[in-house]
Amino acid sequence: MAADGNEKASEAGQDRPPRRARPPTQRRRASPRLLVPLLFIPLFSWLDVVRFSRHSGDHSLGSSVREEWAAAGSSTPDCKVKSLVVTQLPPVKSEHYNLYLGPSWRKLVDDRREEAYDASSEAVQADLFVACTEQSCDQIDRENCVPLNVTGDATADSQRWKRMLERRSLGQLLCYFAPVPEKRREPYKFAHSLNFLEMEPFVSLMKLGYYDYVLRTDADAVLFPGLLRVRPAGSGLVGRGYYGENVTDRLVRHFAKELMPELGEPHREAHGPGATPSMQSTFYVRADLVPKFASTLLNATRALYEKAFDLGLCKQLERLEFVQEYKRSYHMAEGKYPPVGPKKTWLCMWPFWHKGVSSLYGTRMAVDYVLENVTVTNALDALSTHLSFEDRPVRDVVQSHVLGLKSSVKELFGAQHRVVREPGRPSVPDGILCVAPNETVRTLRSKFLAKGEPAPGDLMLGILDAMETVAYGAHPAPATMYHQIAEFVLRYYREQKGCPWTFREGGFEVLDEGGAKIAVSRESYKWTLREIAWAREQSSSMGKLLAEGEEEEKSLLARLRSHRMNLERLESRAPEMAGLLRRWCGRCAWNKGVTTCNKRRDFLVKKYKLSTIEAMTAVMEQEPLCVLRRKVTNWCGNCTWETTTCDKRKEFLMNTYELTPAEALSFAAELEPACSGGVVAKSKWCGDCSWRGGIGCDKRKDFLMKKYNLNKTHVEETLMEQGYCAGKKER
Numbered sequence: 001m002a003a004d005g006n007e008k009a010s011e012a013g014q015d016r017p018p019r020r021a022r023p024p025t026q027r028r029r030a031s032p033r034l035l036v037p038l039l040f041i042p043l044f045s046w047l048d049v050v051r052f053s054r055h056s057g058d059h060s061l062g063s064s065v066r067e068e069w070a071a072a073g074s075s076t077p078d079c080k081v082k083s084l085v086v087t088q089l090p091p092v093k094s095e096h097y098n099l100y101l102g103p104s105w106r107k108l109v110d111d112r113r114e115e116a117y118d119a120s121s122e123a124v125q126a127d128l129f130v131a132c133t134e135q136s137c138d139q140i141d142r143e144n145c146v147p148l149n150v151t152g153d154a155t156a157d158s159q160r161w162k163r164m165l166e167r168r169s170l171g172q173l174l175c176y177f178a179p180v181p182e183k184r185r186e187p188y189k190f191a192h193s194l195n196f197l198e199m200e201p202f203v204s205l206m207k208l209g210y211y212d213y214v215l216r217t218d219a220d221a222v223l224f225p226g227l228l229r230v231r232p233a234g235s236g237l238v239g240r241g242y243y244g245e246n247v248t249d250r251l252v253r254h255f256a257k258e259l260m261p262e263l264g265e266p267h268r269e270a271h272g273p274g275a276t277p278s279m280q281s282t283f284y285v286r287a288d289l290v291p292k293f294a295s296t297l298l299n300a301t302r303a304l305y306e307k308a309f310d311l312g313l314c315k316q317l318e319r320l321e322f323v324q325e326y327k328r329s330y331h332m333a334e335g336k337y338p339p340v341g342p343k344k345t346w347l348c349m350w351p352f353w354h355k356g357v358s359s360l361y362g363t364r365m366a367v368d369y370v371l372e373n374v375t376v377t378n379a380l381d382a383l384s385t386h387l388s389f390e391d392r393p394v395r396d397v398v399q400s401h402v403l404g405l406k407s408s409v410k411e412l413f414g415a416q417h418r419v420v421r422e423p424g425r426p427s428v429p430d431g432i433l434c435v436a437p438n439e440t441v442r443t444l445r446s447k448f449l450a451k452g453e454p455a456p457g458d459l460m461l462g463i464l465d466a467m468e469t470v471a472y473g474a475h476p477a478p479a480t481m482y483h484q485i486a487e488f489v490l491r492y493y494r495e496q497k498g499c500p501w502t503f504r505e506g507g508f509e510v511l512d513e514g515g516a517k518i519a520v521s522r523e524s525y526k527w528t529l530r531e532i533a534w535a536r537e538q539s540s541s542m543g544k545l546l547a548e549g550e551e552e553e554k555s556l557l558a559r560l561r562s563h564r565m566n567l568e569r570l571e572s573r574a575p576e577m578a579g580l581l582r583r584w585c586g587r588c589a590w591n592k593g594v595t596t597c598n599k600r601r602d603f604l605v606k607k608y609k610l611s612t613i614e615a616m617t618a619v620m621e622q623e624p625l626c627v628l629r630r631k632v633t634n635w636c637g638n639c640t641w642e643t644t645t646c647d648k649r650k651e652f653l654m655n656t657y658e659l660t661p662a663e664a665l666s667f668a669a670e671l672e673p674a675c676s677g678g679v680v681a682k683s684k685w686c687g688d689c690s691w692r693g694g695i696g697c698d699k700r701k702d703f704l705m706k707k708y709n710l711n712k713t714h715v716e717e718t719l720m721e722q723g724y725c726a727g728k729k730e731r
Helices: 032-056 065-072 096-111 154-166 189-193 202-207 246-259 287-307 311-317 321-334 355-370 405-413 437-450 459-472 481-497 522-572 575-583 597-608 612-622 646-657 661-671 697-708 712-721
Strands: 081-088 124-132 175-179 213-216 221-223 236-240 279-286 374-377 399-401 508-513 516-521 632-635 676-679 682-685 726-730
Touching: 081 096, 081 189, 096 124, 096 221, 096 405, 096 481, 124 202, 154 202, 189 287, 189 355, 202 287, 213 287, 221 481, 246 287, 246 321, 246 355, 279 287, 279 355, 279 399, 287 355, 405 437, 405 459, 405 481, 437 459, 459 481, 522 697, 597 612, 646 661, 697 712
Parallel strands: 081 124, 081 213, 124 175, 236 374
Antiparallel strands: 213 279, 221 399, 236 279, 508 516, 632 676, 682 726
C-alpha cells in the first residue's frame, strides 16, 4: 500500500511514428544450410504466443499485429494508445491483490469476450505487469496471469518479449508477472510498491519502446472499464486526492531546493493559477518519461525519509516565515493554533508534514520537476480521499485506490459476527454470509453505524448499501464503482468461506429507447427500464413544478405592477408632480432622438441620486419636448387596461389627479399604449429584425406575451424603447 502519490488526467494523446515493414525486395535470403534451424524459431515463438493467448487475453482476431500495423500505416492497432499497468505486491502476506486488483483485471478481460461487447469506444490497449517477491508471487492466479520468461540474458530476454508483444492477437489484453529481489534493509516500509521501477525486468521492458504510457498502481486498487476508454494525454495523468495543506506544498519545494538542487526549476508554481492540485500516489506517465520520473520519485522519497523529519529540524522548520504565516492563517480560520503532538511539534504531523507519507511527497516532486504538462483527475485514485468519494459510472473511471475502505472491509467481513434477523426470528452464527448474505450485510451496516453516526454519503455505508443490491436486491446492480467493488468483496469472502450461493448470470438483450438500440446485459435489462421509468416520473414532476413556478411568477408581476401604480399615485399628489404629470411626455425623443425622456429621467435619478421630481424638472429644462403632450389618435376606450377598460381608467385619472380630458387621454396612452390605436411620431415595428443572439423580434415578442400574459402593443413598445426591433419612423 503506498500511502502517497497524486495527480490527474484527461483525454487525447498522440501516437508515435509508424513502424514500417521492410519491403520484400530488401529482405535477405537465408542460406540453405541455415534454413532448417530457422524453421524452429517461429515454432517456439508461436508456442509462446499460444501460451499467453490461453491465459491472459481475448480470443484471437487475426494475423500478426506487425503486419496489420504496416498495412494500416499506424504504430498502434486501431490507433489505440498502448498502456502498461504496473504494480508490485508487498513481500508480506496480503489479500489486497486477490480481493481488488486481480478480480478487476479479470473482469475487464472477461467482459470483452461477451458477444455483444462493443469495442468501438475503446481508446487504449492495456496490459498488466505484476512485480512480486518469491513469497508474494504465489498469490497470483496463473490461469489468468502467466510468468514472464526471464533467463538473466538481457538481450535474449528483450528479443523474446518483443516477439511476444508484436505477435499478440489484435485487441488482446496480456497479464504477466516476474519476481524481483526484496530490499530487506529498506527503511521505508511503503517503498516496496515503488522499488521495482528501477529493477529488472521492468527497466528492460521500458527499453523495448513498445508502450506509450505506464500506469503505476497499488495492489489495493480496482481497475475499471475507463482504463480502456480514457485516453491519456501530454506528459501524463495523476490521481486527485487530499495529501496535505498549503504549507505542505511549500515544504516540498523547500526540500527540493535543499536536498535535490540538481532538479533545477519546477514546471509550475507551488500555488496559484497553474499549480498542481492536491494529488495522490497513482501516476499514468508517458513511457519515455518513466525512467527519469521513477528515478526522481525514489531519490526524493529516500532523501526526505532520511533527512526531512528529524525532531530538531522540525523545530527549525516551524520558525520559517512561510510556516509562521500558515500558522497565523490557521488560527484565524479555526480560532486556535494547530495542536502540538507527543514530540512537542505541530508541524511534523499529518496532515502538515508526515514522515509516513514520504513517497507521496516524493511523487509530488517528480510531478512538478519532471512532467511538463500533467493533468490531475478523479479518473485515477477515485475513492482514495474525501475529495473523490462520490460514486460514478465505471466507464468514466480508470482506477480506484481503496485506501480508507480496505480496513473497514477487513474489520467487518474478516471478523466473527452474529446476524440479527427480523423480529421473531433467531440470530445465526458466523458462516452467516453463506446462510443469508443480504441479512449479513444489514447486520454489518448496523454494526458500522453503531461505531458512530457517519456523515451522509459515507464511503463504507455506500458500499454496504450497494452490497444489498448485489447480494439479493430486487433488481440487478447498476454499473457504478460502489456496486462493482461491493461485488468483488462479496465474491472474495464467499469463496473464502465456501458459500454455495452464486451471483446472477446473464446474456445480453437489446434495449430500444427513442430509436437508439443499445446492447445491455440481461441482468441489467429490467433495472435499466426501471431507471428510464423513474427518470420520466422525475421529468413529469419537474414539469409540474415549473408550471407552478410560472403561475407564481405571473402573480408576483401583477402585484408588482399594482404596487408601482400605487407608488405613482402617492408621488403624484404633490402639486409639483401633478403639474409635471399633466404635461410629461416620457416616450418623446430627448436630444434629437438620442434616447427617450423617461430613460433620461431614470438615468439622472440613478447617477446623481435625484428624486423623480428633480430629475423630471432637469430633463424638462434640457429638452422642452419632454413636456409637450402628444396628440392621441384612434383612442380605444373599450380596450383592456389590466382589470378594467381604458375609458374607466381615463375617468379615474381625471377624478384622482384633476386632469382635463385631453391630459387624461395623453397620460393614459403614456401608461398603456393599448388604449391608443396610434400615436403620432412612433417607430414602426420590425418583426424580421434581430433582437439578441440572432433571435427574431417576432419570436421574442411571442415569448414575452405568452410568459407574462402581456398584450401585443405593450410588448412592441417596450422592446422599441429598449432600442430593439424599431424600423423607420411613420407619421
